[in-house]
Amino acid sequence: MTDPIPGARRLTADDLGIGVAAPAVVLQGSSAPDASPLDPEDPQFLEISRLREQFGGVILTGPPGTSKSWLAKESAVLLTEGDESRTEFIQFHASYQFEDFMEGFRPKQDGSGFEPREGVFLRLVKRAGDDVENRLYVLVIDELSRADVGRVFGEALTYVERSKRNIPFSLPSGDELAIPSNLYIIATMNPLDRGVDDVDAAFERRFAKIEMLPDSAVLRERLDANGVPDDLAARLLAWFGKTNGRAKKTPAASVGHAYFWSVVDEDSLRDVWNYQLRYLIERAFKYDEPTLKEVVGGWNKIFEGPVAGTDPDDEPDETP
Incomplete structure (x- = not known):
């Protein structure tokens, strides 16, 4: 020594x-x-x-x-x-x-x-x-x-x-x-x-x-408090509800409202996907490629504006 x-x-x-x-x-x-x-x-x-x-x-x-x-x-x-x-x-x-x-x-x-x-x-x-x-x-x-x-x-x-x-x-x-x-x-x-x-x-x-389940009302209130534009918030809430609706069959796909707690605009929302949600979604649907493509495609549409013939407020039951 x-x-x-x-x-x-x-x-x-x-x-x-x-x-x-x-x-x-x-x-x-x-x-x-x-x-x-x-x-x-x-x-x-x-x-x-x-x-x-x-x-x-x-x-x-x-x-x-x-x-x-x-x-x-x-x-x-x-x-x-x-x-x-x-x-x-x-x-x-x-x-x-x-x-x-x-x-x-x-x-x-x-x-x-x-x-x-x-x-x-x-x-x-x-x-x-x-x-x-x-x-x-x-x-x-x-x-x-x-x-x-x-x-x-x-x-x-x-x-x-x-x-x-x-x-x-x-x-x-x-x-x-x-x-x-x-x-x-x-x-x-x-x-x-x-x-x-x-x-x-x-x-x-x-x-x-x-x-304790994902709560769209809590998320909506937080997005409003953060000053997120109404159209962006509505499209996110529609995706949030639909994705958590899928969690009835695929529980691992549940997305909690707190993931979006710091979202204030499109850039911060993209960060949530790039550094957190992407991995959760890919893991949840790794054996279901068609659904994975649908969920990812739905996320991308959040940034493209409203889709004709859809109502962002028409959210499915999101209880996993």
């Missing part, structure tokens, strides 16, 4: 955030990052709030671009009165583990062995349980179906159910834990993810489900 360069700093795994010492990644995310704050009277928020009296959590399920992450995060803000200490936002992924979520072990600084390390869920459970005012705490889990939820939750999966709150169980460290009734989980999920069946089996009795 060569001698260190004089004056150089030696970095540890903690410094770099890698290896066994790396902390769980805690992210903030939104499918509509510049959207307005959620209205406390919003029907979807009121439904999420109401369901916490009966369920341990709620899963917002729908295709990409339907504002699931934004609604989950904003609902958490309202439920906790904006108190960031009572909210955690995490995103599951294929390598997310029990050690990240509940507890794991990490080497001691002196090299004498290992010590327990609390995961994000365990920390929030303890804060909620220690709250003498019994205020509400909210955990937002983005992309719930991307991880092996049974392994990530472990025995805690049983106790997130509303009827089993405050019942103690043992952690691998030997410590005893009870999930308090003032902790609520809001999760998001893409129904096309490969892990969806496992999530359904694990949570079907424990969590409520709210379906």
Whole structure:
């Protein structure tokens, strides 16, 4: 081994955030990052709030671009009165583990062995349980179906159910834990993810489900607010409705309204296609060349002006 360069700093795994010492990644995310704050009277928020009296959590399920992450995060803000200490936002992924979520072990600084390390869920459970005012705490889990939820939750999966709150169980460290009734989980999920069946089996009795679909009314309102010309907005909305109508037979073709959140003119709309939508559409219809050509052709006509004999407002049912 060569001698260190004089004056150089030696970095540890903690410094770099890698290896066994790396902390769980805690992210903030939104499918509509510049959207307005959620209205406390919003029907979807009121439904999420109401369901916490009966369920341990709620899963917002729908295709990409339907504002699931934004609604989950904003609902958490309202439920906790904006108190960031009572909210955690995490995103599951294929390598997310029990050690990240509940507890794991990490080497001691002196090299004498290992010590327990609390995961994000365990920390929030303890804060909620220690709250003498019994205020509400909210955990937002983005992309719930991307991880092996049974392994990530472990025995805690049983106790997130509303009827089993405050019942103690043992952690691998030997410590005893009870999930308090003032902790609520809001999760998001893409129904096309490969892990969806496992999530359904694990949570079907424990969590409520709210379906979130592409919404032409939300898109129309956003395009108006962005100052998109009426004729361009009408042609886009017609394509949006027709494409989501096709999603009844081809669910992967669902196009969420949030894809178009930053559209202000033709150039920005072309960017949405060139850098995002094109790949979604090609993947959805890769085994159906005729339909792919129709969808792409319909998109191109958005920029050609109205087609004789068509009514842009005559939009098919877009519910996938």
